[in-house]
Amino acid sequence: MVKTKNKNYLYVDIAQNIExxxxxxxxxxxxxxxxxxVLKQEYGVSISTILEAYYRLEGKNLVESRPRSGYYVxxxxxxxxxxxxxxNPGNRAVLGNVTGMIIDFYEMIGDENMINFSLGxxxxxxxxxxxxxxxxxxxxxxxxxxxxxxxxxQGSLNLRRQIAQRTILWGGAITEQDLIxxxxxxxxxxxxxxAVTKSGDTIAVESPVYYGILQLANTLGLRVLELPTDxxxxxxxxxxxxxxxxxxxxxxxxxxxxxxxxxxxxxxxxKQKLVRIIQEYEIPLIEDDICGEIYYGRQRPSTCKYYxxxxxxMWVGSFSKTIGGGYRVGWVAPGKFxxxxxxxKLYLSSSTSTIPQEAIANFLAKGRYxxxxxxxxxxxHTNSIKYIGAISNYFPEDTKVSKPKxxxxxxxxxxxxxxxxxxxxxxxxxxxSFTPGSIFTLQKQYSHCMRLCYGIVWSEKxxxxxxxxxxxxxxxLFDM
Amino acid sequence: MVKTKNKNYLYVDIAQNIExxxxxxxxxxxxxxxxxxVLKQEYGVSISTILEAYYRLEGKNLVESRPRSGYYVxxxxxxxxxxxxxxNPGNRAVLGNVTGMIIDFYEMIGDENMINFSLGxxxxxxxxxxxxxxxxxxxxxxxxxxxxxxxxxQGSLNLRRQIAQRTILWGGAITEQDLIxxxxxxxxxxxxxxAVTKSGDTIAVESPVYYGILQLANTLGLRVLELPTDxxxxxxxxxxxxxxxxxxxxxxxxxxxxxxxxxxxxxxxxKQKLVRIIQEYEIPLIEDDICGEIYYGRQRPSTCKYYxxxxxxMWVGSFSKTIGGGYRVGWVAPGKFxxxxxxxKLYLSSSTSTIPQEAIANFLAKGRYxxxxxxxxxxxHTNSIKYIGAISNYFPEDTKVSKPKxxxxxxxxxxxxxxxxxxxxxxxxxxxSFTPGSIFTLQKQYSHCMRLCYGIVWSEKxxxxxxxxxxxxxxxLFDM
Numbered sequence: 001m002v003k004t005k006n007k008n009y010l011y012v013d014i015a016q017n018i019e020x021x022x023x024x025x026x027x028x029x030x031x032x033x034x035x036x037x038v039l040k041q042e043y044g045v046s047i048s049t050i051l052e053a054y055y056r057l058e059g060k061n062l063v064e065s066r067p068r069s070g071y072y073v074x075x076x077x078x079x080x081x082x083x084x085x086x087x088n089p090g091n092r093a094v095l096g097n098v099t100g101m102i103i104d105f106y107e108m109i110g111d112e113n114m115i116n117f118s119l120g121x122x123x124x125x126x127x128x129x130x131x132x133x134x135x136x137x138x139x140x141x142x143x144x145x146x147x148x149x150x151x152x153x154q155g156s157l158n159l160r161r162q163i164a165q166r167t168i169l170w171g172g173a174i175t176e177q178d179l180i181x182x183x184x185x186x187x188x189x190x191x192x193x194x195a196v197t198k199s200g201d202t203i204a205v206e207s208p209v210y211y212g213i214l215q216l217a218n219t220l221g222l223r224v225l226e227l228p229t230d231x232x233x234x235x236x237x238x239x240x241x242x243x244x245x246x247x248x249x250x251x252x253x254x255x256x257x258x259x260x261x262x263x264x265x266x267x268x269x270x271k272q273k274l275v276r277i278i279q280e281y282e283i284p285l286i287e288d289d290i291c292g293e294i295y296y297g298r299q300r301p302s303t304c305k306y307y308x309x310x311x312x313x314m315w316v317g318s319f320s321k322t323i324g325g326g327y328r329v330g331w332v333a334p335g336k337f338x339x340x341x342x343x344x345k346l347y348l349s350s351s352t353s354t355i356p357q358e359a360i361a362n363f364l365a366k367g368r369y370x371x372x373x374x375x376x377x378x379x380x381h382t383n384s385i386k387y388i389g390a391i392s393n394y395f396p397e398d399t400k401v402s403k404p405k406x407x408x409x410x411x412x413x414x415x416x417x418x419x420x421x422x423x424x425x426x427x428x429x430x431x432x433s434f435t436p437g438s439i440f441t442l443q444k445q446y447s448h449c450m451r452l453c454y455g456i457v458w459s460e461k462x463x464x465x466x467x468x469x470x471x472x473x474x475x476x477l478f479d480m
Numbered sequence: 481m482v483k484t485k486n487k488n489y490l491y492v493d494i495a496q497n498i499e500x501x502x503x504x505x506x507x508x509x510x511x512x513x514x515x516x517x518v519l520k521q522e523y524g525v526s527i528s529t530i531l532e533a534y535y536r537l538e539g540k541n542l543v544e545s546r547p548r549s550g551y552y553v554x555x556x557x558x559x560x561x562x563x564x565x566x567x568n569p570g571n572r573a574v575l576g577n578v579t580g581m582i583i584d585f586y587e588m589i590g591d592e593n594m595i596n597f598s599l600g601x602x603x604x605x606x607x608x609x610x611x612x613x614x615x616x617x618x619x620x621x622x623x624x625x626x627x628x629x630x631x632x633x634q635g636s637l638n639l640r641r642q643i644a645q646r647t648i649l650w651g652g653a654i655t656e657q658d659l660i661x662x663x664x665x666x667x668x669x670x671x672x673x674x675a676v677t678k679s680g681d682t683i684a685v686e687s688p689v690y691y692g693i694l695q696l697a698n699t700l701g702l703r704v705l706e707l708p709t710d711x712x713x714x715x716x717x718x719x720x721x722x723x724x725x726x727x728x729x730x731x732x733x734x735x736x737x738x739x740x741x742x743x744x745x746x747x748x749x750x751k752q753k754l755v756r757i758i759q760e761y762e763i764p765l766i767e768d769d770i771c772g773e774i775y776y777g778r779q780r781p782s783t784c785k786y787y788x789x790x791x792x793x794m795w796v797g798s799f800s801k802t803i804g805g806g807y808r809v810g811w812v813a814p815g816k817f818x819x820x821x822x823x824x825k826l827y828l829s830s831s832t833s834t835i836p837q838e839a840i841a842n843f844l845a846k847g848r849y850x851x852x853x854x855x856x857x858x859x860x861h862t863n864s865i866k867y868i869g870a871i872s873n874y875f876p877e878d879t880k881v882s883k884p885k886x887x888x889x890x891x892x893x894x895x896x897x898x899x900x901x902x903x904x905x906x907x908x909x910x911x912x913s914f915t916p917g918s919i920f921t922l923q924k925q926y927s928h929c930m931r932l933c934y935g936i937v938w939s940e941k942x943x944x945x946x947x948x949x950x951x952x953x954x955x956x957l958f959d960m
Contacts, residue, residue: 183829183833
């Protein structure tokens with residue numbers, strides 16, 4: 001009998017059990033699943049619950065129903081591409097900028113013809129547009145002065161309360177006083193970094209790392225030291241410790257949950273260890289947790305912030321990936337640097353736009369956010385299986401791909417002979433876009449890698465797009 | 481016969497003629513105005529038009545109607561306090577910050593008991609709240625993806641077009657390509673300043689200068705050289721030229737129209753001369769024109785940008801003072817620095833919130849903005865006369881006060897023996913707030929001055945607040 005907290009979601013638990021067995025290779029390609037009747041008795045539930053579970057697995061392309069025969073596994077765990085190996089960037093702090101291309105990604109947003117795997121955000125179809133529109137209407141008419149007046153510098157109290165309450169999900173003891181609302185995650189990161197560094201300093205980051213961090217660092221005159229990073233478990237903490245024995249690092253930036261682009265999830269022990277290290281060396285840690293709510297597992301993963309009692313961890317988040325980047329609402333709990341961050345926010349940008357803040361606060365208060373997140377996670381998890389399946393089918397055999405446990409980004413490592421900038425150009429000519437790996441570093445590496453966003457709803461067009469990408473990669477190998 | 485472009489506003493022209501004669505002292509306190517019949521014949525208009533004009537003057541506390549007798553002047557031009565003299569700050573660049581107090585002003589926003597002359601914004605009653613609420617509703621339902629998607633980095637095309645079109649009012653040749661939308665004016669100023677300076681540089685500003693500029697400069701590690709400034713005509717350009725012959729200035733910041741706090745309006749010849757100077761020395765000029773639309777005269781004043789063909793002028797504006805600071809929508813036309821500013825915006829903060837931008841664009845497109853501005857200007861102009869009248873009645877005789885021709889700020893210079901920080905504390909105890917002059921400089925000066933915001937709708941309570949302030953100033957002089 002399956003244990004579950006909520007009997008309405010019994011079918012989810014049943015499906016997850018079977019799914020895990022398929023992904024682990026216990027149930028193999030072609031295996032027949034137990035009949036609906038057998039499972040009904042085994043779990044002591046209704047037939048419709050079992051059917052719901054099977055429909056769910058069918059929706060993920062893991063099983064198929066054969067007429068008058070039953071359900072069969074159609075996913076081969078063994079044929080899934082390997083995970084990329086741990087990265088090994090050069091051990092040298094670099095001052096510089098990534099080159100070109102990035103403003104262009106924004107330009108593509110409106111291009112209907114492009115199959116756009118290069119965006120770092122789920123597609124609009126996955127956002128709660130109708131409910132947010134309704135919430136905005138409800139909010140604006142009730143707002144004092146219709147939201148025309150400057151909000152206080154720290155940000156909407158309603159919103160800070162809602163964000164603080166959600167930290168209970170990972171055991172956070174954050175209060176509304178600990179939080180500063182910012183105009184999106186980028187502002188939270190830039191204000192945090194400005195609060196704890198000065199031009200000429202060196203910061204340590206994962207490698208590969210979100211190019212926005214590299215651009216931000218360069219803008220602030222900061223050198224960047226890229227650390228070896230495991231696609232599954234994140235930043236290599238032994239490497240970090242070796243570095244710290246040798247040189248001063250002004251701040252560490254980490255995406256502990258579902259990093260961008262690697263998708264790594266730091267195990268709790270690593271989070272705890274990282275906090276011990278920063279406490280030993282008294283180094284501020286900027287923890288970007290922007291996708292922490294988009295987990296596929298049963299529980300919201302924890303944060304480094306949870307393990308910190310020193311105030312050195314600056315916990316950053318945003319609604320950009322879960323409600324909409326267009327609202328520009330993010331936050332930071334800057335620990336002991338709160339007054340510095342607050343002053344920087346006041347001096348450089350003043351308060352945050354009132355209406356988006358209050359609308360999101362109401363959306364959360366009414367429970368609409370949790371409902372939406374469940375659906376979002378489910379869709380993205382399904383997408384991840386479908387996308388990885390398609391890559392397995394279409395890409396050259398030596399392709400490696402990450403297996404993220406949350407968010408919506410895949411890191412694909414192709415044969416090292418493939419020049420990703422050439423593949424990028426050829427794909428663009430076919431109206432397919434992705435993010436070349438080479439812009440996630442300041443060094444000469446990842447030039448055979450790409451980041452694929454699977455936040456676009458699965459369709460025949462997406463399948464064909466991935467097939468075409470695979471063909472282009474095959475052709476490039478064949479040409480050599 | 482009055483010449484006018486629009487016969488619907490004949491009464492406005494008639495009222496303005498009389499008003500000017502009163503303010504100039506041609507018509508004196510106690511003088512009887514011509515009878516309605518006489519004016520009707522003189523102007524060749526209807527009786528109701530003349531009555532409209534007289535009602536208007538009555539509304540401004542300039543004339544009163546005496547039963548069976550007619551209209552009389554009740555405003556004494558001679559008794560109006562003198563304008564403060566030109567400022568004379570020390571000729572030394574200072575690196576440092578203004579002290580304390582500023583976050584507190586935001587905290588006061590919600591305090592109903594406080595008579596708050598310290599805000600730098602018109603009161604909510606003067607903002608187009610109902611019409612903006614309606615516009616937001618109309619906008620959100622029509623927006624692609626409900627505004628959830630990231631806007632492009634440069635900002636809403638609709639909004640940039642509307643802003644560009646309005647520059648026709650001052651002969652600007654700004655196009656949508658020239659503009660970058662920012663999250664309010666503060667962001668526009670900080671991005672502009674970051675684009676043209678580096679830590680250790682010196683910038684030149686008016687003195688007194690908006691404390692936000694001083695905080696921003698300190699945050700960026702910039703020294704500030706404060707220039708002598710005339711309350712009527714603004715920055716002393718001869719002083720600027722003397723400085724430039726001696727030292728390198730990385731950028732000049734100026735509020736050419738209705739400066740904060742002095743209220744000065746640079747004559748066109750000064751604007752033209754300033755542009756010649758910056759071109760000669762190749763110095764970027766950041767022109768903050770945030771209140772340029774709140775003029776009391778017949779025409780929108782011009783800008784330095786108008787006279788610039790070199791691309792050195794970065795023209796900055798915002799809707800914070802005319803529609804609502806809570807929306808956080810500003811802009812900059814950064815001239816030849818546009819790609820620098822765009823990159824900084826992308827790296828430090830990403831795109832601007834979509835819904836406020838599109839709602840404001842629609843508000844402008846529907847002509848609602850012009851209608852609203854006419855009413856706003858009229859109310860604030862009337863307020864300026866009433867506030868100056870009250871200061872004239874209640875404050876010590878040697879008080880000097882600025883005579884702004886736009887915006888909503890008065891600069892009040894008290895007897896130099898008065899310590900403004902003491903007056904500030906005593907006023908706070910009486911639930912009256914103003915902005916102490918000492919925070920508008922990095923030097924030891926203006927410690928007998930205050931800035932009063934007259935953006936609060938005139939009422940008995942305001943009158944009593946100013947009376948109380950005057951009494952407190954009298955007491956302080958008497959105590960000495």
